[in-house]
Amino acid sequence: MQIVYVTETYPPEVNGVALTTARTVAHLRAAGHPVHLVRPRQRGEAARDDADEWRCAGAPIPMYPELRWGLATRAALRRRWRRIAPALVHVATPGPLAHAALAAARAEGIPTSADFRTNFHAYGRHYGLGWLEPLVMAWLRRLHERADCSFVPTAALAAELAAAGFRRLAVSGRGVDARRFDPARRDDRLRAAWGAAAADPVLLHVGRLAAEKNVALALRCWERLRAARPGLRMVVVGDGPQRPSLQRRHPEACFVGQRTGEELARHYASADAFAFPSLTDTFGNVTLEALASGLALAAFDTAAAAVHVVDGDNGCLAPPGDEAGFEAALARALAQARPGSALRRRARESAVAADWPLVLQRFEQVLCAVAERRGAGRLGDAAPA
Numbered sequence: 372m373q374i375v376y377v378t379e380t381y382p383p384e385v386n387g388v389a390l391t392t393a394r395t396v397a398h399l400r401a402a403g404h405p406v407h408l409v410r411p412r413q414r415g416e417a418a419r420d421d422a423d424e425w426r427c428a429g430a431p432i433p434m435y436p437e438l439r440w441g442l443a444t445r446a447a448l449r450r451r452w453r454r455i456a457p458a459l460v461h462v463a464t465p466g467p468l469a470h471a472a473l474a475a476a477r478a479e480g481i482p483t484s485a486d487f488r489t490n491f492h493a494y495g496r497h498y499g500l501g502w503l504e505p506l507v508m509a510w511l512r513r514l515h516e517r518a519d520c521s522f523v524p525t526a527a528l529a530a531e532l533a534a535a536g537f538r539r540l541a542v543s544g545r546g547v548d549a550r551r552f553d554p555a556r557r558d559d560r561l562r563a564a565w566g567a568a569a570a571d572p573v574l575l576h577v578g579r580l581a582a583e584k585n586v587a588l589a590l591r592c593w594e595r596l597r598a599a600r601p602g603l604r605m606v607v608v609g610d611g612p613q614r615p616s617l618q619r620r621h622p623e624a625c626f627v628g629q630r631t632g633e634e635l636a637r638h639y640a641s642a643d644a645f646a647f648p649s650l651t652d653t654f655g656n657v658t659l660e661a662l663a664s665g666l667a668l669a670a671f672d673t674a675a676a677a678v679h680v681v682d683g684d685n686g687c688l689a690p691p692g693d694e695a696g697f698e699a700a701l702a703r704a705l706a707q708a709r710p711g712s713a714l715r716r717r718a719r720e721s722a723v724a725a726d727w728p729l730v731l732q733r734f735e736q737v738l739c740a741v742a743e744r745r746g747a748g749r750l751g752d753a754a755p756a
Contacts, residue, residue, distance in 0.1 A: 372458035372742055374399060377409045377472045379429075379441045379464040384413065385631055386438075386579065387656040388488050391545065392463045398731040399738075407455055409472065411441035425451070427468065441468025448475035457481055459742040463488065465514050473517040482742045485518035486543075487511070487532065488653055512536055520741045522734065524654035525678050543734050545675065546727030547659035551633070554665035554719060556640035565625045565641075571602035572708050574701075575642035575666065577635070577657045578649070580611035587613070589646035590621045592698040596705065603705070608638050639664035643708040646701055647676065650691055662686065663722035665715045667708040669701040679725060685717035 376396055380389040399406050405422070411429025412418060419426045429439035448471055452460070460476035461484045462469035469485065476483045515521045515537055522543040523529045529540045559569070567573050576589050590605065597603040605624040607617070618626050630638055639645075645661035647670040658675035661668050668686035670676035671693075680686035687704040689696035707714040 372739065373405045373407070373455060374738065375407045375409060375452070375455065375457040375460040375472070375476075377441075377460065377462040377464075377469055379411055379466045379468055380438055381408070381410045384438065385629055387654075388464065391488075391656065394727065395463075395731060395734065398728075399735060402735055404735075407457065409441070409443075409468070411439045411468065413439060432466075440466045443468055443471055445471045445475045445478070448472055449479055452476060452479050452481060459484065459738060461485070461738065462514075462518070465489070465511055470514055470517075473514065477517055483518045484520045484522065484738060484741050485515055487515065487521055487523045487528070487537075508535065520737065522737070525674060527673070527677055528653055541737055543737070544678075544725075544730050545654050545656060545659065546725050546730040547656070547663045547722050548727060549663045549719075549723045549725075551636050552639055552660045552663035552722075553636070554640050554715075556633075556637050556664075558637045558641045561637055561641045565604055565606055567604045568602065571604055572600065572644060572705060573604045573606055573642040574644045574646055574705070575606050575608065575639065575661070576646050576648075577608040577639070577660070578647075580607070580609050580613040580617060582613060583649075583651045584611075585648040585650060586617060587620075588648040588694055588697060589701075590617060590624060592646065592648075592701050593624070594621065595698065596702055600705065606638065606642060608635065636664070639666065642666055643710070644669065644701070644704050647671075648697060649674075659722050659725055662718040665719040667704040667712070667714055668718060669697065669704040671697060679721055681721075683714075685714060685721045 378392045380386060382389050382393050396406050396408055408424040410426060412426035416426060428442045430442060432438045432440055452475055459482045460472055462472055463486045473483050520539050520541050521537060522541050523532060524543065524545050526542050529542050532540060562573060565573060574593055576586060578584050580586055593605045607624055607626045608630050610629045614626060639660060643666065645666040645668045647655060647658055649655060650671055650673065652674050655675045658670060659679060662679060668680060670688060671691045672688040673691045676688060680688055682688040687700040689700040
């Protein structure tokens, strides 16, 4: 079926949403669905408007200037939908482009679906803008009310959103490329570049270096734990507004900047443990990437970790928000971080079961159901995925 896929982030941008949307579009096209991608034109990109893709106007996002909002009028999108005649319009991100796209689709009687991928309402707390949280939540609820089905990554988030008044929710999950993220990619030369001897444990963090990601907690825990483990190294992969201040406060940590593809996979495989202290991620793809790479994971018991980690079996968990508990979980993970440990073997085994093709096939099936059932009435709450 003809699908319009609307997103405000897409490669060459590097973040979990961009990479997941690109993988999803590729899957739908490979399955035979014509997909018309609508997204804002990024800096330096050529204009494009053809059967496969339209790059609309955009503007920088406050606090995330490297990303852009998409800008298009409802009237322009209605004209486009009439020309394309899609069976369904799906929006992956909650900006103004998504609002306009859903409104235009509803006006044309086209079935719609949306992803809830990011807890934007919680971000304001980390920038002194906590008073905005109810306003942002109202914006998100209004956007998702226009969708016949809203996809969320975990059952826990579905329950939280349902309690906040969201309806027609479907749990879609996330997957991991276990062929790319594989312990076999361990690289002793890379470890040497980090200053790690063969027997030195390496703690890794991967992600955007921003206040809402809580990276500072991982670094504080590392500083305290290495007092008892003098050889413990810390490697931080990623970039963002907090990088300069974090580097000044932790000069002995190894900040390597952004890494992608095979190079990122080597960084994962060459470490021994992984710290994921975020409390704002709706899922956290890096959790599955770390598990697939066979790392001893420490995380709060939320998002992806709550779904895929059994405490003490394939990772170590702490109650959400318990910073002392997170440090204790990290200490337990490090105690089991030697190569070949049972915990690291179970981490890899649990991630291999989270196969992307199966996840995307379920997503595709629900999209088709939304399009087919719209004529008989809108989907009921908690549509199966």
